[in-house]
Amino acid sequence: MTIREQLSQLPSVDECLKSPFGTGLLDLFPRKTVLRAVREVIDSRRKGILDGAASDVSVEAIAHDIESVVRKLSSYKLRPLINATGIVIHTNLGRSLLSEKALDHVISTARSYTNLEYEISTGRRGKRYSHIKDIIRELTGAEDSVVVNNNAAAVLLCLDTFARGREVIVSRGELVEIGGSFRIPEVMKASGAILREVGTTNKTHPADYENALCGDTALLLKVHQSNYRVIGFTEEVPLERLAKIGKDYRIPVVADLGSGSMINLAQYGVTGEPSVQEVVRTGADIVTFSGDKLLGGPQAGIIIGKEKLISVIQKNPMMRAMRIDKMTLASLEATFMQYLDEEKAIKEIPTVRMLTETADEIKTRAKKILSSLKKDISGQPGMEVVPDESQAGGGSLPEINFPTFAVSIRPSHISVNELEKRLRLGDPPVIGRIKDNALLLDARTVQDNEVKELARRVRAALTM
Numbered sequence: 001m002t003i004r005e006q007l008s009q010l011p012s013v014d015e016c017l018k019s020p021f022g023t024g025l026l027d028l029f030p031r032k033t034v035l036r037a038v039r040e041v042i043d044s045r046r047k048g049i050l051d052g053a054a055s056d057v058s059v060e061a062i063a064h065d066i067e068s069v070v071r072k073l074s075s076y077k078l079r080p081l082i083n084a085t086g087i088v089i090h091t092n093l094g095r096s097l098l099s100e101k102a103l104d105h106v107i108s109t110a111r112s113y114t115n116l117e118y119e120i121s122t123g124r125r126g127k128r129y130s131h132i133k134d135i136i137r138e139l140t141g142a143e144d145s146v147v148v149n150n151n152a153a154a155v156l157l158c159l160d161t162f163a164r165g166r167e168v169i170v171s172r173g174e175l176v177e178i179g180g181s182f183r184i185p186e187v188m189k190a191s192g193a194i195l196r197e198v199g200t201t202n203k204t205h206p207a208d209y210e211n212a213l214c215g216d217t218a219l220l221l222k223v224h225q226s227n228y229r230v231i232g233f234t235e236e237v238p239l240e241r242l243a244k245i246g247k248d249y250r251i252p253v254v255a256d257l258g259s260g261s262m263i264n265l266a267q268y269g270v271t272g273e274p275s276v277q278e279v280v281r282t283g284a285d286i287v288t289f290s291g292d293k294l295l296g297g298p299q300a301g302i303i304i305g306k307e308k309l310i311s312v313i314q315k316n317p318m319m320r321a322m323r324i325d326k327m328t329l330a331s332l333e334a335t336f337m338q339y340l341d342e343e344k345a346i347k348e349i350p351t352v353r354m355l356t357e358t359a360d361e362i363k364t365r366a367k368k369i370l371s372s373l374k375k376d377i378s379g380q381p382g383m384e385v386v387p388d389e390s391q392a393g394g395g396s397l398p399e400i401n402f403p404t405f406a407v408s409i410r411p412s413h414i415s416v417n418e419l420e421k422r423l424r425l426g427d428p429p430v431i432g433r434i435k436d437n438a439l440l441l442d443a444r445t446v447q448d449n450e451v452k453e454l455a456r457r458v459r460a461a462l463t464m
């Protein structure tokens with residue numbers, strides 16, 4: 001057949017849509033989507049013919065391609081995936097998973113009208129933040145609180161409220177960058193506050209802060225170093241001491257905690273990360289932390305502290321632009337309430353559970369993955385459970401490596417990079433990590449209900 005003859009055999013868009021196959025698709029999917037898929041497939045077949053690739057181009061023959069394009073166009077772009085990296089608070093993978101209780105509360109309050117800003121007892125207008133004020137006070141000991149979109153917004157709001165056009169004293173060792181776009185000097189600039197750096201990269205003394213105080217000083221800011229540590233010949237001013245200086249000179253002290261753990265992690269071998277309660281007890285006037293880091297809740301920025309200062313923050317018109325929605329509020333309320341029973345919180349809040357799980361528990365899950373995997377792959381050598389280390393992530397606990405167990409795979413017939421790619425491109429995608437020419441699937445961040453699916457994905461990737 002000549003190219004011209006082949007082209008004349010291509011069905012028209014209309015023929016495709018009117019065929020039994022086309023009407024079947026139109027019953028299930030939006031017309032726009034089907035139309036786009038039909039056009040795409042016919043176009044690509046036309047190009048194929050022009051490039052000299054002869055093929056059957058009847059409606060029946062291209063139906064399969066059209067259907068897969070329709071399915072691809074109709075699937076969500078934001079998708080669940082299996083995190084086998086071992087990094088618990090993985091910012092690129094969405095940080096914390098919500099607990100079942102948080103999810104339930106979100107669903108029941110999102111499908112219904114609520115008393116979001118309505119006081120049921122009086123029938124009057126109520127306050128959005130009032131619902132979680134008491135539970136936050138009970139858990140942290142802070143007088144008052146307000147919650148915004150994320151911790152970056154929380155810091156910005158504090159600076160804007162108290163230090164616009166005035167000076168904020170920060171140690172040079174704390175001028176950190178957190179995940180690209182959040183850099184303390186830049187946030188400071190954006191808020192209109194003037195950065196007054198004191199001390200050196202490795203050492204800052206109380207006198208450095210005191211000598212920098214002047215009539216223009218609005219705040220003393222302490223920033224959690226988060227994703228890095230200064231080790232060796234170092235000295236920083238503890239928050240207690242800074243709070244004392246603030247009190248003596250009547251300058252508010254703000255602590256940007258970053259992660260903010262509600263429980264004392266020392267009992268789980270994680271030292272050097274004070275709990276939010278301990279930080280409040282230092283006497284800092286305002287403390288801010290993230291909702292979706294160590295707390296294990298939704299994205300949010302939690303601002304807690306002295307009632308007088310919080311009420312000033314609440315009057316800042318910028319609050320309105322940073323306010324949280326009812327779904328965030330519901331999941332925060334549920335998550336905070338879970339901390340009333342710490343033992344249960346550790347088991348039921350996924351982030352906290354994954355961080356406090358023992359190596360033995362993780363080993364058991366890794367073994368389950370491996371045995372499920374081996375079930376019907378015979379003759380696949382190079383699969384074993386190996387000890388390794390995982391990280392908290394999210395700029396939390398950078399110097400701590402958590403002992404973990406992973407399923408290590410050294411494929412015999414494809415490269416390890418090819419296996420990594422097949423798993424990543426699968427459905428659901430599986431994200432692991434490559435180490436020493438093996439693919440490691442860290443069992444710490446694999447959920448129990450994902451074990452079978454994970455094994456299926458790996459089997460499919462190895463045998464496709």
Ligand SMILES: *Cc1c(COP(=O)(O)O)cnc(C)c1O
Pocket residue numbers: 150151152153155178182223224225226227256257258259289290291292300301394395
């Ligand atoms: C993570 C972090 C932030 C930013 O918090 P988000 O909730 O991601 O906006 C700010 N400061 C510190 C110290 C952090 O660790």
